[in-house]
Amino acid sequence: MPELxxxxxxxxxxxxxxxxxxxxxxxxxxxxxxxxxxxxxDELGRTYAGRPTPLTxxxxxxxxxxxxxxxxxxxxxxxxxxxxxxxxxxxxxRLGKRRIVAETxxxxxxVATATVCxxxxxxxxxxxxxxxxxxxRPNVERMGLLGAEVRPVDFGTRTLKEATSEAIRDWIxxxxxxxxxxxxxxxxxxxxxxxxxxQAVIGREARAQLLEAEGRLPEAVLACVGGGSNxxxxxxxxxxxAEVELVGVxxxxxxxxxxxxxxxxHGSRSSVLADEDGQIADAHSISAGLDYPxxxxxxxxxxxxxxxxxxxxxxxxxxxxxxxxTRTEGIIPALEPAHALARVGDLDAxxxxxCLSGRGDKDLAEVLARGE
Amino acid sequence: MxxxxxxxxxxxxxxxxxxxxxxxxxxxxxxxxxxxxDPLADGPVIRRAAERxxxxxxxxxxxxxxxxxTRGRVDAPLVPMTYSSLxxxxxxxxFADDAxxxxxxxxxxxxxxAGARPELRRVHLVAPTSTDERLRxxxxxxxxxLYLVTVTGxxxxxxxxxxxxxxxxxxxxxxxxxxxxxxxxGISTPEDARASAELTDGVVVGSRALEAAEQGPDALRDYxxxxxxxxxxx
Numbered sequence: 036m037p038e039l040x041x042x043x044x045x046x047x048x049x050x051x052x053x054x055x056x057x058x059x060x061x062x063x064x065x066x067x068x069x070x071x072x073x074x075x076x077d078e079l080g081r082t083y084a085g086r087p088t089p090l091t092x093x094x095x096x097x098x099x100x101x102x103x104x105x106x107x108x109x110x111x112x113x114x115x116x117x118x119x120x121x122x123x124x125x126x127x128x129r130l131g132k133r134r135i136v137a138e139t140x141x142x143x144x145x146v147a148t149a150t151v152c153x154x155x156x157x158x159x160x161x162x163x164x165x166x167x168x169x170x171x172r173p174n175v176e177r178m179g180l181l182g183a184e185v186r187p188v189d190f191g192t193r194t195l196k197e198a199t200s201e202a203i204r205d206w207i208x209x210x211x212x213x214x215x216x217x218x219x220x221x222x223x224x225x226x227x228x229x230x231x232x233x234q235a236v237i238g239r240e241a242r243a244q245l246l247e248a249e250g251r252l253p254e255a256v257l258a259c260v261g262g263g264s265n266x267x268x269x270x271x272x273x274x275x276x277a278e279v280e281l282v283g284v285x286x287x288x289x290x291x292x293x294x295x296x297x298x299x300x301h302g303s304r305s306s307v308l309a310d311e312d313g314q315i316a317d318a319h320s321i322s323a324g325l326d327y328p329x330x331x332x333x334x335x336x337x338x339x340x341x342x343x344x345x346x347x348x349x350x351x352x353x354x355x356x357x358x359x360x361t362r363t364e365g366i367i368p369a370l371e372p373a374h375a376l377a378r379v380g381d382l383d384a385x386x387x388x389x390c391l392s393g394r395g396d397k398d399l400a401e402v403l404a405r406g407e
Numbered sequence: 408m409x410x411x412x413x414x415x416x417x418x419x420x421x422x423x424x425x426x427x428x429x430x431x432x433x434x435x436x437x438x439x440x441x442x443x444x445d446p447l448a449d450g451p452v453i454r455r456a457a458e459r460x461x462x463x464x465x466x467x468x469x470x471x472x473x474x475x476x477t478r479g480r481v482d483a484p485l486v487p488m489t490y491s492s493l494x495x496x497x498x499x500x501x502f503a504d505d506a507x508x509x510x511x512x513x514x515x516x517x518x519x520x521a522g523a524r525p526e527l528r529r530v531h532l533v534a535p536t537s538t539d540e541r542l543r544x545x546x547x548x549x550x551x552x553l554y555l556v557t558v559t560g561x562x563x564x565x566x567x568x569x570x571x572x573x574x575x576x577x578x579x580x581x582x583x584x585x586x587x588x589x590x591x592x593g594i595s596t597p598e599d600a601r602a603s604a605e606l607t608d609g610v611v612v613g614s615r616a617l618e619a620a621e622q623g624p625d626a627l628r629d630y631x632x633x634x635x636x637x638x639x640x641x
Contacts (some may be wrong), residue, residue: 047491049448050520051534051559053541190454196445203447208560210536299491299518300445312466313496314444 038224041339043332046223048203048302055210060225062130067232072125076233079121083154084111086236090244090388095363097379097387103248104391105241107265108368112147114393115237115265116218120147122233124155127214134158134213138202140167140195140261141324141371142174143393144218149183159183162201166193167323174397192317195261195327199301219262220331223302227331231267237390238272245388254384255280257375258392260292260345261325263334265372265392270343280344280384283334284375286325287347289318292338300329306338321350321401322370324393346381348374354405357395369393370401410638411435411552411609412600413589414616414631415488417442417456418470419463421620423477428624429616430481432631438515438611439477441470441489448517450563452614467497471509478510486530488515494527503527513550521545535559535571539582546583553583555590555607563614565593568602576606597637604638 038044046056066072080086088109093102107115127135135157139145145161152159161178165187168175178185191197199221206215215222220230245253256273258266260283273279285293291306298307300315308316308328320326337343348356353370356377361367368376372392379387395402414434416422418441426437442457442465449457465473470487477485487506494502494516506514514529521531521544531545534556545553555576557569572590579588590603591611600610612634619630 045523046520047518047523048520049517049534049556050532050541050545051536051556053520054536054538191444191458200445200447204450204561207448210559297495299495301447302518304491304495309492309496311496312468313492313494314461314466315492 038228040332040336042297043303043305043335044224044227045304046302047299047304048223049207051207052210052223056223056225058130062126063225063229066126066129075125076122080236084117084121085109087240087244090241090248093360093364096360096376100379101249101386102379103245103253103388104366105237105269105388107237107390107392108366108394112143112150113396114143114147114369115234115268116144116147117150118236118268119218119230119233119264120144120151120216123214123216123229124151124157127157127216128155130214132212132214134209135216136160136162136202136205136213137216137218138162138195138198139218140198140326141322141369142167142171142178142397143324145183145185146174146177146181148216149178149181152183153181160205161185162188162198162205164188164193164195164198167195167198170323170401171397172400194323196315203301219264220267220333221262221301221303221305221329227303227333230264231271231333234264234268235271237265237268238270241269241388242272249386251386252276252279253388254386255282255382256388257282257284257378258390259284259325259371259375260330260334261289261327261371262329263331265390267331267333269390270337274342281337281342282378283343283345284378285345285347286320286322286374287349289320289325289327290347291328291330292334292345293347303332305330305332306335321353322374324369324371325374346378348377352377354402357402366391367395369395370398410604410641411587411589412631412634412638413438413591413609413611415440415611415613416620417453417460417617418465418473419460422473423480424624425620425627426477427480428628429631430483432628433635434483434631435609436484436486437477437481438486438488439470439474441467441487441493443490443492446490446517448561450561450614452617453562456617467493471505474506474511475509484512485510486513486515487511488517491516491518499524499527515554521548530554532556533575533579535575539578542579542582546579546586549586552587552589553579554611555579555588556592557590557603558593560592562592568599569593572603573606597633600634601637601641604641610638
């Protein structure tokens with residue numbers, strides 16, 4: 036019954052959560068079949084989040100290409116994360132759950148979750164590693180202003196991996212009153228499918244917008260991959276277009292798909308950074324949002340089938356792309372999509388679409404600390 | 408009938424001696440934790456013990472050796488308790504085979520619920536949230552006994568008896584007739600043990616046993632003996 040992506044996915048969680056996952060699956064299927072759910076999401080997207088987000092030509096950044104940026108950085112709260120948080124908040128309300136727990140790395144998902152909880156009057160607890168709280172101070176302050184309680188996680192890597200484990204432990208303890216609003220296309224079924232569907236609006240819009248602008252499909256579509264939610268949402272629009280090359284860009288120090296092995300982390304079987312004994316390894320990236328040793332199971336399956344390919348970008352290359360986009364286009368990107376921007380020049384393709392998944396305000400301190 | 412007492416220890420250099428002390432104190436079965444870096448079902452005590460064990464190099468091979476060495480020191484059944492990631496890396500069947508060869512009586516995988524990989528013989532956990540249908544499935548598939556998770560939560564000490572256990576024990580009895588039920592998670596004092604054992608066939612003590620074990624075999628033996636007397640007074 037729990038869906039699998041080839042050999043990946045599943046539900047590797049303690050028994051306590053299985054009935055909640057069954058309940059969530061049923062509520063999700065019911066919501067998908069309910070026109071009012073879709074209408075409510077569309078309305079919230081239009082009047083609250085700022086959808087559709089525009090497509091922007093970036094000629095000065097890539098003069099040799101026809102490069103388009105899908106501007107999820109212009110979405111309310113500054114990143115694609117809101118698409119998922121809004122959808123899951125509506126779902127939580129359908130489940131009758133008034134308490135929300137979430138994990139966050141860069142803080143973008145935490146801010147999106149705190150935002151929708153404020154909008155719907157839900158209690159909000161966000162787990163965040165102490166190292167990430169240091170790196171992403173403005174987002175910690177935003178969550179507090181929005182009324183969320185940010186709980187620091189002070190053990191292990193003090194980053195997204197441990198924050199996710201603590202959020203799941205909270206959910207195990209409070210499962211009867213609480214919805215776990217996971218931030219990426221990871222975790223036990225049905226979460227990868229829910230997050231993909233809620234982010235698929237990115238790819239649907241971008242495909243239609245590019246067809247209108249150019250009269251043809253892009254030759255290549257790029258997106259950064261940490262857990263992989265903006266990428267899977269973008270790819271979802273083009274999976275059936277076999278001629279469109281799909282490229283996921285990981286941080287070189289957190290390349291779960293590029294250098295990982297099959298393993299089990301946070302409830303699903305996927306490609307993970309782990310040693311030969313299955314102990315999860317530390318990821319290392321300048322970008323808190325990509326600093327995660329796992330990845331969504333559908334990406335592992337797309338890699339194996341060859342439908343998408345996955346490449347890496349180093350911290351320095353991402354910083355360079357961050358500065359170049361800022362200076363050539365007047366757009367300050369988040370460090371996460373800067374990883375995807377760094378690979379544009381390598382492609383043979385001329386007509387290229389990149390998901391600009393978030394804006395870079397949160398990263399200013401980190402970038403400035405690295406010098407001009 | 409005497410109530411079963413299960414003691415959980417983390418694999419480590421001292422574990423064979425600690426297991427011997429636990430059995431001398433009255434443990435009927437010893438669970439041996441194979442540490443995992445990201446143990447979702449565990450609270451802080453077992454998580455920290457896992458971090459220490461990994462820092463001491465207690466990887467899968469070393470844990471199997473620890474199991475075999477413990478097997479040489481005690482007669483009580485030994486049951487490894489771990490997480491899926493270790494089996495995925497080692498090979499699911501190979502892990503089960505090698506654990507048995509090293510003296511394991513069964514296996515517990517904390518993040519592999521009933522229904523998944525039914526060919527892997529293991530003791531299943533059931534929780535207060537489990538439906539009757541899932542209790543039946545777990546009862547059919549379990550290897551010898553059912554591990555009743557007394558609370559909705561992770562492992563570790565809590566204050567007072569579990570309000571959820573009585574209902575869970577009653578439902579598990581009718582869903583899995585004849586299957587012994589052992590209660591665990593949050594049981595730390597002799598009073599907790601007695602209260603839980605009144606409703607079940609035995610108890611599992613983990614986090615508090617690890618804390619006693621940190622004080623050495625004598626402290627562990629005394630602590631286990633205090634649990635044993637509480638159960639034998641029933």
